[in-house]
Amino acid sequence: MSYSVDIDRKWQKKWEETGLYKFDPDKEGEKLYCLEMFSYPSGANLHLGHWYNYSLTDSWSRFKRMQGYNIFHPMGFDAFGLPAENYAIKTGIHPQDSTLKNIATMEKQLKEMGATFDWDYELATCMPDYYKWNQWLFIKLFEKGLAYRKNAPVNWCPNCKTVLANEQVVDGKCERCDNEVVRKNMTQWFFKITDYAQELLDCLPDLDWPEKTKKIQTNWIGRSEGSQVAFTVEKNGEKLKDENGNDLKLEVFTTRADTFMGVTYVVVAPESELCASLTTDECKAAVEEYRLATSKVNDIDRMSTTREKTGVFTGSYAIHPLNGRKVPIWAADYVIAGYGTGVVMAVPAHDERDFDFATKYGLDIIRVVASEPGAEDALPYCEKKGVLVNSGEFDGIEMHAAIDAIVGKLATFGMGEKKVNYRLRDWLISRQRYWGTPIPMIHCEDCGVVPVPESDLPVLLPYDVEFTPDGESPLAKCESFMNCTCPKCGKPARRDPDTMDTFVDSSWYELRYPDNRNDKEIFSREKIDRLCPVDKYVGGPEHAAMHLLYSRFICKAMRDMGLVDFDEPFKSLVHQGIILGPDGNRMSKSRGNTVAPDEYVNKYGSDVFRTYLAFGFAYTEGGPWSDTGLQAITKFIGRVEKLSEQASSIASSDITGLKLSRDAQDLNYVLHYTIKAVTNDIDRFQFNTSIARMMELINAIGKYKDSSEFNENFFRYVVEKLVLLLAPFAPHLCEDIWCDRLGNEYSVFNCKWPEFDPAALIKDTIEIAVQINGKVMFKVDIPSDADQAAVEEIVKADEKFEKALAGRNIVKFIYVKGRLANVVAK
RNA sequence: GCGGGCAUGGCGGAAUGGCAGACGCAGCAGACUCAAAAUCUGCCGACCAUAAAUCGUGUGGGUUCAAGUCCCACUGCCCGCACCA
Numbered sequence: 001m002s003y004s005v006d007i008d009r010k011w012q013k014k015w016e017e018t019g020l021y022k023f024d025p026d027k028e029g030e031k032l033y034c035l036e037m038f039s040y041p042s043g044a045n046l047h048l049g050h051w052y053n054y055s056l057t058d059s060w061s062r063f064k065r066m067q068g069y070n071i072f073h074p075m076g077f078d079a080f081g082l083p084a085e086n087y088a089i090k091t092g093i094h095p096q097d098s099t100l101k102n103i104a105t106m107e108k109q110l111k112e113m114g115a116t117f118d119w120d121y122e123l124a125t126c127m128p129d130y131y132k133w134n135q136w137l138f139i140k141l142f143e144k145g146l147a148y149r150k151n152a153p154v155n156w157c158p159n160c161k162t163v164l165a166n167e168q169v170v171d172g173k174c175e176r177c178d179n180e181v182v183r184k185n186m187t188q189w190f191f192k193i194t195d196y197a198q199e200l201l202d203c204l205p206d207l208d209w210p211e212k213t214k215k216i217q218t219n220w221i222g223r224s225e226g227s228q229v230a231f232t233v234e235k236n237g238e239k240l241k242d243e244n245g246n247d248l249k250l251e252v253f254t255t256r257a258d259t260f261m262g263v264t265y266v267v268v269a270p271e272s273e274l275c276a277s278l279t280t281d282e283c284k285a286a287v288e289e290y291r292l293a294t295s296k297v298n299d300i301d302r303m304s305t306t307r308e309k310t311g312v313f314t315g316s317y318a319i320h321p322l323n324g325r326k327v328p329i330w331a332a333d334y335v336i337a338g339y340g341t342g343v344v345m346a347v348p349a350h351d352e353r354d355f356d357f358a359t360k361y362g363l364d365i366i367r368v369v370a371s372e373p374g375a376e377d378a379l380p381y382c383e384k385k386g387v388l389v390n391s392g393e394f395d396g397i398e399m400h401a402a403i404d405a406i407v408g409k410l411a412t413f414g415m416g417e418k419k420v421n422y423r424l425r426d427w428l429i430s431r432q433r434y435w436g437t438p439i440p441m442i443h444c445e446d447c448g449v450v451p452v453p454e455s456d457l458p459v460l461l462p463y464d465v466e467f468t469p470d471g472e473s474p475l476a477k478c479e480s481f482m483n484c485t486c487p488k489c490g491k492p493a494r495r496d497p498d499t500m501d502t503f504v505d506s507s508w509y510e511l512r513y514p515d516n517r518n519d520k521e522i523f524s525r526e527k528i529d530r531l532c533p534v535d536k537y538v539g540g541p542e543h544a545a546m547h548l549l550y551s552r553f554i555c556k557a558m559r560d561m562g563l564v565d566f567d568e569p570f571k572s573l574v575h576q577g578i579i580l581g582p583d584g585n586r587m588s589k590s591r592g593n594t595v596a597p598d599e600y601v602n603k604y605g606s607d608v609f610r611t612y613l614a615f616g617f618a619y620t621e622g623g624p625w626s627d628t629g630l631q632a633i634t635k636f637i638g639r640v641e642k643l644s645e646q647a648s649s650i651a652s653s654d655i656t657g658l659k660l661s662r663d664a665q666d667l668n669y670v671l672h673y674t675i676k677a678v679t680n681d682i683d684r685f686q687f688n689t690s691i692a693r694m695m696e697l698i699n700a701i702g703k704y705k706d707s708s709e710f711n712e713n714f715f716r717y718v719v720e721k722l723v724l725l726l727a728p729f730a731p732h733l734c735e736d737i738w739c740d741r742l743g744n745e746y747s748v749f750n751c752k753w754p755e756f757d758p759a760a761l762i763k764d765t766i767e768i769a770v771q772i773n774g775k776v777m778f779k780v781d782i783p784s785d786a787d788q789a790a791v792e793e794i795v796k797a798d799e800k801f802e803k804a805l806a807g808r809n810i811v812k813f814i815y816v817k818g819r820l821a822n823v824v825a826k
Numbered sequence: 827g828c829g830g831g832c833a834u835g836g837c838g839g840a841a842u843g844g845c846a847g848a849c850g851c852a853g854c855a856g857a858c859u860c861a862a863a864a865u866c867u868g869c870c871g872a873c874c875a876u877a878a879a880u881c882g883u884g885u886g887g888g889u890u891c892a893a894g895u896c897c898c899a900c901u902g903c904c905c906g907c908a909c910c911a
Binding site for chain 1: 828852
């Protein structure tokens with residue numbers, strides 16, 4: 001029987017019956033936790049991206065298994081989330097029903113792929129036995145002070161009367177009704193990821209992750225070294241006081257404290273509470289109007305750097321702590337409330353944004369830095385070199401030194417200090433949505449916010465809920481859910497109606513797999529210690545910032561709670577590339593360029609499809625889909641089958657004591673070169689070159705068959721090695737060949753991965769290129785162990801040498817061992 | 827605007843600073859065949875009738891005995907961040 005999808009089924013059945021891929025923690029071999037990012041159970045069948053990620057990581061994992069590792073390779077589903085809910089709103093099918101059905105379909109398809117997942121360790125985030133621990137984790141974070149509530153702006157669609165997640169806002173408009181989205185303040189739950197900003201940054205260099213991904217995380221965290229300096233405030237002619245009766249300090253963060261003497265106004269974010277308190281009665285109407293106007297501007301427009309800056313005077317003044325100058329305080333939406341202190345000191349002479357703003361509103365512009373003393377550089381002068389001018393006692397100081405001088409002076413009376421700021425914000429995890437983990441908090445009139453006692457977990461997500469969006473959290477309308485008693489005082493109380501961001505679900509799932517059925521604790525410490533952290537994590541680059549950052553944060557928080565004893569959840573990370581449509585664009589239904597794996601898999605079989613995915617693309621690059629190469633793999637598989645058939649009639653592959661003929665030695669060289677290269681390449685996720693090397697081996701075996709000194713045992717020996725090398729990519733076929741055609745013992749995946757023999761890679765003579773001034777002129781054969789002097793002699797003695805030299809003199813002779821010789825001639 | 831990545835035949839793609847184009851697809855020629863398919867063998871960057879020579883890894887410079895690879899500037903595409911003070 002030649003290879004087809006029937007062979008896939010045959011071995012899938014056998015593997016399942018014999019429990020070949022069941023994980024045994026006590027099996028010998030170093031543990032290796034190999035994990036692909038779990039997927040969202042969508043309605044459609046597995047798409048090309050799933051195949052590309054899962055089948056090839058599975059090949060890698062099979063390779064590692066054959067190398068002797070004890071592989072833990074689980075799979076699960078990121079099952080909560082918006083698509084199921086939106087699908088339900090459209091069709092009326094309950095998210096739970098559609099999700100469970102989709103999970104069943106995907107499980108079946110993943111099995112048909114022939115992957116080594118151990119389904120005993122499966123998890124789905126929408127199941128109470130998982131989200132119970134999601135809730136438990138929330139409470140622990142709350143107890144640790146890492147989960148807190150605050151008022152924050154959300155995306156609000158006035159037409160649908162609902163809050164939208166960022167990803168539902170498309171070009172500033174609601175993805176459903178196309179209306180303009182506005183911002184609105186709501187009280188929400190946050191996780192305090194900013195507490196870990198510095199550590200998240202510090203641990204990056206030691207991770208075996210793509211540099212690009214580390215860079216994205218570095219930018220996302222956005223560490224900025226600067227200074228925090230303070231002004232006092234005059235409102236209605238009087239100094240504003242803080243709650244202790246001292247002068248109110250208006251603090252600003254700046255990276256350019258050297259320009260401090262050039263401050264001519266101060267700007268606050270219009271939506272901040274501070275802005276309201278600074279605004280005088282005369283200016284109140286104008287400021288309020290401005291605040292309303294900017295709240296209607298969507299984030300995309302607001303963040304656009306090309307948008308003309310606008311603002312309004314608050315009526316108050318800031319008093320410069322060094323020169324006593326009274327400068328106006330403005331409200332403008334180019335200042336972001338959430339970054340730094342939400343207040344900016346403006347130095348129009350040395351900042352483009354401030355310069356534009358000052359020019360527009362007629363504010364003062366004072367030069368305080370010059371490229372050299374007395375220079376009249378064009379303003380704004382933003383170069384990072386120069387000396388201070390117009391800065392009183394600081395005149396003449398080099399600008400970088402001036403930062404220390406000025407901040408040092410301010411520090412003597414408590415009005416300034418060096419400060420590090422991060423762009424990273426706390427993680428807003430509240431969602432006014434149905435299909436997610438209920439937030440396990442109770443709101444009591446007397447006791448305030450109280451966590452649900454651990455014994456009452458999970459807080460079950462009720463089934464019968466009206467989740468059509470109308471402006472409220474769907475759970476808020478479910479009285480049976482909302483009503484409860486306060487765990488502290490026993491009085492009637494209300495549950496939190498929000499659910500958690502699904503990124504919470506996926507921020508610790510890798511730690512649940514090893515102990516997925518534990519109903520007593522989130523996981524047993526002993527099991528985690530044995531299996532975690534994840535050794536190889538594979539998934540799309542789109543998760544470079546969010547998912548991977550959140551997971552790292554939760555891991556560190558768990559460590560600080562004593563739940564785990566490592567700092568990082570994923571030691572080594574690989575991103576697969578993206579397979580584009582045949583037209584070179586991202587696949588999408590609207591473009592009509594999607595490619596469904598199913599018909600290919602049914603026609604050619606899983607192994608051909610998998611091997612083609614391995615061969616046709618550079619794994620981490622991806623690229624446009626093209627199916628012409630599938631024929632090539634079919635042919636390749638056919639050649640392997642043909643060789644196996646010939647080998648099957650040979651009784652033994654035992655070559656002990658066999659003296660290899662010249663031709664056999666040549667083949668032996670190719671074999672061991674192939675073993676070395678394939679091992680190396682699979683290890684690095686360079687699947688395409690692995691397959692290329694095997695194709696070369698097949699060509700060499702083909703040649704050997706015509707050898708006059710053909711030895712059948714040696715032939716079978718080489719074919720068996722080939723089958724072992726190919727097994728990770730074409731698991732069904734190679735199992736079939738190994739057991740049923742060659743008559744070896746089940747299973748090929750219990751066999752040891754071939755190791756190369758360094759002795760077989762040593763050749764007596766090698767051919768090297770001879771260059772003159774870097775240009776290849778001819779080639780010579782030399783003994784492989786020849787030193788430079790010997791090579792020089794051979795080269796000079798070659799008949800082609802004089803002609804190539806063309807009368808020039810030899811200046812220098814360079815021999816690169818085993819590669820080439822270069823003659824520098826003049 | 828800032829940061830990062832990429833750019834190699836008709837195509838997918840190979841090349842620890844050391845013979846560019848491995849391996850394959852497509853194409854061409856041949857063998858087998860009555861014929862076709864399948865299979866096998868050979869050729870296959872450009873210029874050129876052919877060979878030799880020459881030119882060739884987005885563009886222009888540079889470092890080096892030697893550059894697809896390292897450095898500088900630029901162009902195009904992709905990704906991330908986006909008024910971060």
